[in-house]
Amino acid sequence: MSLPEDRKYTASHEWVLKEGDVFLVGITFNAQDQLGDLVFVGDAQVGSTLAAGETAAVVESVKAASDIYAPIAGEITEFNTALEDNPALINEDPYANWIFKIKPSNPADVDGLLSAADYAAQA
Known part of the structure; x- marks a missing residue:
């Protein structure tokens, strides 16, 4: 699966996509592939900083x-x-299914994350 170039990535296999004043966060194809069939996604505490x-x-x-x-x-x-009822959505398409949204303390921080090419080179 090719990496979408419209987002940033982390070395720990998360992706980040800007949506208005928040960022969607999910896991990469590599991450879900290594994990296998997902049976639970959760524990994200809305409101936590x-x-x-x-x-x-x-x-x-x-x-x-x-x-x-x-x-x-x-x-x-x-x-x-x-994802509570169907965690396998991430296995089906990890780039279409975000896990949580985060409102950044400093939106410019996302600029320090990996590009698709940089992520692919280290993955």
Whole structure:
């Protein structure tokens, strides 16, 4: 699967896409591929303020559990509740299904994340 170039990426396999004054955050194809069939996505605390790199959510598969990290500092404003009933949406298309939205403390922080080419080179 090719990487969408309309977003930024982290070394820990999250993607970030600007939507108005917030950013959508999800996991990459590589991340969901390594995890396998997802059975749970959650624990994102709406209203919590996180530093970049802090645990923002959790995904669990039949093989493992993995933390999802805040790619930038900010406040979680929404969790994708469709994933509660159907976590496999991420397996079907990880770039169309975000996990949480974050309102950044400093929107310019996203500029320090990886481009699609940089992520692909390190993935």
